[in-house]
Amino acid sequence: MTGPAEPAARTGRTGAAARAGHAGADVAGQAGAAALVGFAALARQGGLAVATDRTEAFAAALDQLDPLRTEHVYWAGRLTFCASRDDIARYDAVFGTWLAGRPRPIPIRLPALTEIRAAVPSAALDTGQSDQAEGNTSLPYGASDIELLRYRDLAKLTEPELAQARLLVTLLRPVAPRRPSRRFRAAHRGPIDPHRTVRAILREGGEPSRLLRRRHRDRPRRIVLLLDVSGSMQAYADTLLRFAYATVATHPRTVEAFTMGTRLTRVTRELRHREVSRALVTASGTIPDWCGGTRLGEQLGVFLERWRDRARGAIVVIASDGWERGGADLLGRQMARLQRIAHRVIWVNPHKAHTGYRPATAGMAAALPYVDEFVAGHSIAAYQHLVDLLGSGRAPARVAGGAVDARRAR
Amino acid sequence: MDLGSPDELARRLADTGYLADDGLATAAYLAWAMRKPLFCEGEAGVGKTSLAAALAEATGAELIRLQCYEGIDASQALYDWDFPRQLLHLRAAEAAGVADVRTLEGELYDRRFLIARPLLRAIEPAGPGQADRKVLLIDEVDRADDEFEAFLLEVLSDFAITVPELGTIAAVHPPVVVVTSNRTRDVHDALKRRCLYHWLDHPSVEREIAIIQRRLPGISQRLAAGIAAATAHLRSLDLLKPPGIAESLDWAAALRTVQADRLDEAAADRTLGAVLKHKEDLELVRGQGLDVLVAGGAAR
Numbered sequence: 006m007t008g009p010a011e012p013a014a015r016t017g018r019t020g021a022a023a024r025a026g027h028a029g030a031d032v033a034g035q036a037g038a039a040a041l042v043g044f045a046a047l048a049r050q051g052g053l054a055v056a057t058d059r060t061e062a063f064a065a066a067l068d069q070l071d072p073l074r075t076e077h078v079y080w081a082g083r084l085t086f087c088a089s090r091d092d093i094a095r096y097d098a099v100f101g102t103w104l105a106g107r108p109r110p111i112p113i114r115l116p117a118l119t120e121i122r123a124a125v126p127s128a129a130l131d132t133g134q135s136d137q138a139e140g141n142t143s144l145p146y147g148a149s150d151i152e153l154l155r156y157r158d159l160a161k162l163t164e165p166e167l168a169q170a171r172l173l174v175t176l177l178r179p180v181a182p183r184r185p186s187r188r189f190r191a192a193h194r195g196p197i198d199p200h201r202t203v204r205a206i207l208r209e210g211g212e213p214s215r216l217l218r219r220r221h222r223d224r225p226r227r228i229v230l231l232l233d234v235s236g237s238m239q240a241y242a243d244t245l246l247r248f249a250y251a252t253v254a255t256h257p258r259t260v261e262a263f264t265m266g267t268r269l270t271r272v273t274r275e276l277r278h279r280e281v282s283r284a285l286v287t288a289s290g291t292i293p294d295w296c297g298g299t300r301l302g303e304q305l306g307v308f309l310e311r312w313r314d315r316a317r318g319a320i321v322v323i324a325s326d327g328w329e330r331g332g333a334d335l336l337g338r339q340m341a342r343l344q345r346i347a348h349r350v351i352w353v354n355p356h357k358a359h360t361g362y363r364p365a366t367a368g369m370a371a372a373l374p375y376v377d378e379f380v381a382g383h384s385i386a387a388y389q390h391l392v393d394l395l396g397s398g399r400a401p402a403r404v405a406g407g408a409v410d411a412r413r414a415r
Numbered sequence: 416m417d418l419g420s421p422d423e424l425a426r427r428l429a430d431t432g433y434l435a436d437d438g439l440a441t442a443a444y445l446a447w448a449m450r451k452p453l454f455c456e457g458e459a460g461v462g463k464t465s466l467a468a469a470l471a472e473a474t475g476a477e478l479i480r481l482q483c484y485e486g487i488d489a490s491q492a493l494y495d496w497d498f499p500r501q502l503l504h505l506r507a508a509e510a511a512g513v514a515d516v517r518t519l520e521g522e523l524y525d526r527r528f529l530i531a532r533p534l535l536r537a538i539e540p541a542g543p544g545q546a547d548r549k550v551l552l553i554d555e556v557d558r559a560d561d562e563f564e565a566f567l568l569e570v571l572s573d574f575a576i577t578v579p580e581l582g583t584i585a586a587v588h589p590p591v592v593v594v595t596s597n598r599t600r601d602v603h604d605a606l607k608r609r610c611l612y613h614w615l616d617h618p619s620v621e622r623e624i625a626i627i628q629r630r631l632p633g634i635s636q637r638l639a640a641g642i643a644a645a646t647a648h649l650r651s652l653d654l655l656k657p658p659g660i661a662e663s664l665d666w667a668a669a670l671r672t673v674q675a676d677r678l679d680e681a682a683a684d685r686t687l688g689a690v691l692k693h694k695e696d697l698e699l700v701r702g703q704g705l706d707v708l709v710a711g712g713a714a715r
Contacts, residue, residue, distance in 0.1 A: 058608060062451065066611070069448040070421070070441065077421075080441040084611040088604060090456065093614055187486030203498040211505045258561060274601075306653070314599035338695075342655070 041067075044082065044103055051099035053086050075104070155385040158358065160240035173385045174247040178255050179392045183223035184318070184348075192220035226348065228252060228395065229316050230262040231308065233325030235299035241355045241382065245324050248388055250276045252395075261315050265304040265325070271312070299328055301368055302335030309342055316347050320395060324353040324382055329368025337371035344375040353382035353391060418447060424473065432629050433462070433469030434622060442613040443470055452553075452571055452592035454607055457615030459597060460659020466615075467552035467593040476548035476591065477541075481533035483559035489566060493576060494535045497528045504528070524580035534570055538586040549590035556606075557596040564603050571609055618660060620647050626660060627667045634667055641678030642667050644711025646690065649700070651712065655693045666690040680705040 045060040066081035079100055087096050154162075154170060162170055191201060198219035206213050230249045234242040249262040253276040264270045309316070321343060329336050344350050352372065356362055358381035364370055373379065378394055381387045418424045424447065425440035435443065443466065446453035455463040471478035481492055501523050508519050531539060537551040553567070570576060571592060575585040594610060596602055618626060623643040628634055646663040658666070669689040675682035683705050691697050700708055 054604070056608070062449075062611075065449055065451075066445050069445055076437060077441065080438055081445070083438075084442050084445060084613060087612045087614075088607045089601075089612075090598075090614050092612075187484070188488070200498070203502065207498060207502060207505075211502055211509070309655075314597065317599075 045086075047103055048082070048086050048096065048099045051102075052095045053092055053099065054088065055086050059085050155389070158355075158383045159244050159385075160355070160383070170385055171244060171247055174244050174388055175251055177248065177251045177388060177392050179228075179248075179252045180396045181225040181228050181256050181259060181320070182396060184226040185221045186224045188222045189219040190222045192218055194218060195220040225256050225259045227315065227319035228256065228260045229312075229319045229321045229347075230260065231305070231321065231323045231325075232262065232264050233266070233299060233301065233323075234264045235266045235328075237299065237326050237328045238324075238355070241324075244388075245382070246272075246276075248391075253277055261312070261319075263308060263312070265301060265308075266299065269304045269307045269311075299325070300331040301325060301327070301329045301372075302331045302333075302337075302339050305336065305339035305343060309339060309346070313346060316343065318348050320349045320351065321347040322351045322353060322391070322395070323372075323376075324355075326354055326356050327352075327364065327366045327369030327372060329366065329371075333367035333371040336368050337375070340372045340375035344377075349377045350375060351378040351380065351391070351394060352376040353380055353387075355381060355383040355387075357381040358383045358387065418444060418474070420444070427473035428469050429629075431469045431472040433465060433473075434618075434626050434629060435466070435469075436618070436622065439466070439613065439615065442611055445611055446593070447474065447591050449611075450589045450591070452594055452610040454594045454596065454602075454610035454612050455615055456596050456598055456613070458617065458657070458659055460661035461615045461617060462660055463593075463595040463615055464552065464554055467550055467595075470591060470593065471550035474548060474550070474591070475546060476550045477546040478550050478552060479533050479537045479590070480552045480554060482554045483556050483563070485558055485560060487559050487563055491532055492534050492563070492566075493532050493570075494578060495530045495532065496524075497530050501528050526581065529578065529581070535576055535584065537590040537592075538570075538574055538576055539584055540587045547588055549588070551590040551592045553592065553594045555597055556594050557599045557602055561603060564606050568603075568606050568609065571606075617647075617650055617657075620644060623647070623660065623663060627664065630664055631667050631671060634671055635676055637677045638670060638675065639667065641709065641711070642670070645678060645683070645708050648708060648712030649690065652699065652703075654691070654696045654699065656691075656696065658690045662690045662692075678709050680709055683709055 041064055042060060045055050045063065049055045062085040063081055066085055067078065070077040070081055072078060072081075082100060083093065083096050087093050154166060155173070157166075159167070159170060189198065191198065195218045198217045201217040201219070202213075202215070205215060205217060230252060232242070232245045232249060234245070238245075246264075249272070253260045253262055253273060257277055260273070261271070262273050262276055264272055340350075354364075354369065357364075357379065364373055364379075380391055380394065382391060418427070421437070421440040421444040424444045425435050425437075428435050428440065428443070442453055442455075445451065447470070455466065457463055467480075468478055470476070504523065505519070508522075513519055529535075533551070537549050541547040541549075556564070556567070559567075573585075574589040575583055577583045594606075620643045623646065624636075624639045627639040627642060628636070642663055646658050646666070650657045666686060666689045669686040670678065670682055673682065673685060675686075687697060687700070687705075691700060
């Protein structure tokens with residue numbers, strides 16, 4: 006990747022490139038094209054997905070505009086290089102750099118790998134390819150050990166045990182329940198399908214012989230995962246992300262995953278990568294607030310602001326200990342909103358399993374009335390229970406913790 | 416027709432009552448000049464859909480709208496055979512004693528039995544008395560499912576539709592395509608790559624005043640300025656649904672209807688439901704005091 010050498014002359018050169026589009030390739034045109042490709046390369050470094058076709062579109066757009074005017078160059082690039090609102094901020098940064106002629110763009114993604122390694126316990130990073138490694142250390146786990154492991158609190162496991170547990174979480178297959186879709190399929194019973202019936206009549210030369218019927222098809226219900234990755238959840242954050250990975254892997258198109266910390270971060274895209282370890286590295290790279298403080302109500306507000314429609318009719322899983330640093334009041338209000346939009350709200354609290362646990366924190370108490378299911382998420386078995394809950398599609402009659410009662414009493 | 420430059424297009428759009436800023440005018444101009452679909456995203460009510468309507472009017476084109484929804488498929492977007500009419504034709508032929516099966520079959524798949532849905536209408540060469548330029552609006556593409564996107568991709572890349580019984584119908588003048596999305600889900604990258612991407616923001620106060628006056632003639636400068644300032648203030652609050660341009664226009668129309676000549680507390684109180692549609696939002700704004708709202712957020 007080579008950045009253009011003489012930044013000051015760039016705008017002019019790009020203009021030459023565009024004019025050369027009419028006149029055929031000449032020397033100035035080639036230099037201009039190089040500047041243009043350089044700008045695209047810079048955009049790529051800045052985190053924009055700029056492939057060759059986008060560069061071509063950029064050139065074609067400039068050809069229609071006046072490449073000597075900065076704002077035209079700006080808009081041509083923005084319209085062709087960006088694919089989402091988030092891209093616009095990145096593009097603005099890149100364009101600023103390019104205009105100022107600074108040699109390298111500011112780093113936008115991914116903190117140093119060492120930072121991630123410090124945050125994610127080391128063994129977590131290579132579960133994906135660690136088969137041989139695990140073979141070498143000859144794991145002392147038989148089936149019964151794993152059975153025991155399933156019920157132990159993740160926060161209290163030793164490092165090798167944790168590695169096993171993480172693998173087990175990754176192997177879970179959370180299946181979403183189905184919901185009726187608008188589309189139809191042929192069926193033996195159900196309302197009459199006028200389309201197919203008439204078609205059949207037509208085939209038989211206009212002789213009505215049989216009434217064909219149809220039913221609504223069904224599709225997986227959307228699942229939204231909101232994971233608290235702040236300091237108080239540190240011991241569970243890694244497993245939660247793995248659970249999110251497993252869920253996204255099962256339904257790549259209908260699951261959304263977000264992390265909550267000092268701010269809300271969408272990690273769905275990162276978790277879609279096929280390899281567990283890579284997905285986790287990228288996801289933790291995009292979470293600027295790993296182990297920071299929690300303002301749940303605020304995060305939830307941001308989520309409802311920007312991503313509200315993805316929660317509509319969805320099963321929303323919030324994983325947090327409810328340790329709210331902002332006002333519990335705000336959290337309660339946002340939970341009320343969320344509950345009105347979502348199909349079902351499941352709250353996962355790892356501390357719930359502790360003997361004598363009471364939802365005493367102000368945040369948890371404020372949120373509980375709006376939660377359909379309140380479950381523990383401290384062990385593999387608890388995760389399995391969550392998977393069953395997700396798949397069941399219907400709430401069990403009563404949940405320990407009084408969530409359902411509280412909601413009814415409202 | 417030659418539009419010449421984005422500025423010229425902006426002028427024409429303004430003549431139709433749509434005031435576009437530089438970015439939007441450039442985006443629309445490029446969509447027109449490059450025949451590349453324009454993918455618009457933005458908050459609800461910032462004028463994504465009306466852009467297509469204005470563009471059609473400004474360029475003298477026919478507007479064809481395809482509203483997407485979950486479960487939409489080819490027979491609703493592209494074309495459909497008119498089965499009842501075909502059946503009727505068969506019966507009529509039978510009654511008339513037509514014996515030639517071959518001819519009858521050929522007649523059955525004639526263009527006149529084909530119901531053209533929006534995509535086919537946008538691509539099909541114009542009939543007599545129709546504008547040969549077309550603007551195709553694909554509204555809220557995020558509501559359709561992703562199978563539909565793949566299919567859309569195919570149509571948008573070569574502007575040709577193949578009907579097995581009739582052959583390929585190709586566009587003589589490819590339509591200008593405006594695709595809008597409310598981001599309820601991610602639209603596939605392959606579709607976005609085919610498009611120019613534009614994010615529409617809320618307008619500045621000055622532009623909003625101009626838009627209100629342009630769209631609702633007879634509104635005083637003072638009232639329009641009051642509405643624009645109050646709306647800008649509302650957008651700065653943490654509301655469940657910040658008002659878009661559509662809401663501020665609604666509000667202006669409501670104020671005009673109650674014959675207010677400026678935005679004062681009494682008028683705002685009576686018409687607030689035109690701009691805020693959530694109980695929580697109304698409570699928040701009323702709690703702050705309507706005098707603050709009327710002053711455009713300035714301290715009382």
